[in-house]
Amino acid sequence: MNIEKEYIKLIFGLKLKQARTAKNLSLFGLAKITALSKSYLNEIEKGKKYPKTDKIILLAEKLEVTYDHMVSLKLDNNLAPIGEILKSGILKEIPLELFGIQEADLIDIIANAPAKVNAFISTIIEIAQHYNLTRESFFLAALRSYQEAHNNYFEDLEEKVILFCKAFHVDLTANISITELKAILVEEYGYTIQELVFTEHEALGDLRSIFVPSSKTLLLSNDIDEGQKAFILAKEIAYNYMEIKERLYTFSWIKFDNFDQVLNNFYASYFAGALLLPRQHLIDELNVFLALENPKPQQMVQLMNQFNVSPESFYQRLTNILPKDFNLKNLFFLRLSHQKGTDTYQIKKELHITNQQEPHANEMNEHYCRRWVSIRTIEESIKQGKNHFFDAQISSYENSKNEYLVFSSATPDPFKTDCIRSISVGILMTAGMKKKFKFIENESLKKQIVGVTCETCAVKDCLERASPPIQLEQKIRNENTEAIVQKYMTKFS
Template identity: 25%
Template structure:
């Protein structure tokens, strides 16, 4: 270590040495009953710098370490000894230096056995989920927990957007692709190619790239797919602007930057977190909080559900259905609406699969945000079938049929996506007390028109929601329709877990094998309990 520096990317052995050094500093200080202020004073360094040494956030020069070891009355060999090989290596096996260093030290202090076991457990969870590597499963889980902890509402990023709009006032309600492109070119000196050909026809087996960023020296380049809608180009440009603002433009961020959209080659949780912050900023920039809240308040004040008002909002901000509904998950938990019990789902469906029998059709859940403890599972790849009664899935099948028989054209769906509103209730006991109002919008993918996508935002219908959303009990425009009040459709999470019989559900795509096994286990537990009571009198 040639100087006192902040931590950046390093190989595994270096990370292990940093964690071990930090642990040994803290252990020795406690043995000597010194405070951090005592050591920093004796070593001639600041208390904050010593604190960052103990937490592994900074490394130090050899001279600084010699002063610290002298203050602690320990040798350099003692400082660099490693007593926690197995646990440290297990943490590093998680393959995210940020988590391994910042969280690992505290975990090792409190429970070394857990520090060894948890990463192995997470790796096994990834395999059970059958969704690829740990990075593809565990990092998104950590991100969703971060969103849930903050109710997916981040005032600091909202403030960044307000400050940016004050410095760069838009011509309309919000900046468009032309405005953002000009800012990147003339303020941040980017070279931008907005009509790039990524050779999709040649590389059909690869994910279709929406945008790509790279850096040569001090100059930034951004390539945008030529087939993107204007709204999608605006979103990619807004994300790129976020990476040039103080809250994201750091040396650490440049080292933890995902160069493509969609994300390819995610190496750490920090990368995923930075992408989330940049995407949050982009959505907030295209749909400024105050203006959108006013439009949504007007929408919620209607006594009947009116899809055309949603289309008007899409036109006002020139955004896609996914951008709009995801933005609602960010503003609705805030002070103005206070709607925190919500979830967001995105499903994909290959329209040509609709020719297959129901039991062979596959609906892939590709995005999930759960703020209402719904615990929606990622299961389709494991053989379980999502409930075909979800509005999310029904609208995809209906769209596939309409495209097949020619009653609707794909290009029309980009202007006016299909819209459904459904009241539903889960048939399993844990969720029977909750009735949900689910808004779904659907259209084909721009870059892959044969792939149909639905996005859904669902709300728990409680008393606060009823006071806020006036059309919650509309029976004419919200499914199920009927004259006898606001009923709800009975759902299951998956067919295999659903208690509804074949007579109760004609849409079943698989037998309820998991539900039956759980019921047998309950009956066995009851039998054992009754036998014990009988024997004990």
């Protein structure tokens, strides 16, 4: 859709409908006084047609407005937010077809109920401003919804990895080496690969790689470990093999210019994860682990170490495999970040499969429950000085009574100095889930009552509490007040 032309047509349609309703005219009435067909006028108001000059003059005359007002792209104050969001090109930037939305249908919705759409858009803008929602955050939220709608499993990308491995004679039953990844990039795609000391420049401290498209040069930070290096190389292969042109040139990303870059970054990352953690190989290893009746934490770490990936890549891959191949479709993925010496823990990344699970990000500056294993692994990794501290627990949420088996790994944050991050996957405990985990009833597996944030938590005598339950107390006060109001309403009815 040519958004500029569509924008002009839609604005004219909104103005025509506004002028017509201001005169208390129906479409039939306007058709009668202008001798234009009702269907033609209806298509104009819906933004599907733009009338010729003589028709605009006629409409302006009959509606008693000026020609200049009708052709101006300036909207009245009550419709201005609609104009702004259309003019911004956001419809062009987000591929609505991913969500089954046709752009023409969206135009119809806006044209048919401009006041309600305006109120909705104004609400979204206000919420975005209140929570400091950036353009990148909006794009990432859209991507997360896309992943969740597909249970984070994409058959076409899995198939492309298999086809790639056949074409390049890559053995999917063994780990692909960094030497082989480099050879493919250099010999097949004409890359030059150089390792540099990025930390010599303070501004590059958070970066791990830069791709220079004009010379096909990949610059790698010499501070990264083997797992990170393998992932970056695999992503570059993905960009080339899938012939992706609209892409990012740094890892980690600095900014997204459009939604295509966000989506393509995800596609390349998914391809890399599937290449480094082949589906069937991972399924086989997981089945062995799940059959253990009393696994030790080190056995889970050993399982991860069988693959040349970071803990985050391993946990991300679990969110592809568990819903598809183990029918565990209620799970969450969390990445928490913690600056050493502070009492702050932030959720930097999350994903929820099937439903919005309880442990979710909160933008109210509330304190996440200190009983989460995601926080405990961070604390223990600092206390014990370990580069990878793994733990697991059954978390029972006080409010919903839902229980999750949560795996969590804490490691130094590769992108932030003096920061520790934890990666966690939680699986909703159901009868079907318990059959798949032989060790679920083992007494050595810690069980813990948890909340979401301290401010909303009803757990009493919590030694780990970082803040009083002020939000919960306010809710209880409101409920008590409502109950008394209802008694008076009944008494004096």
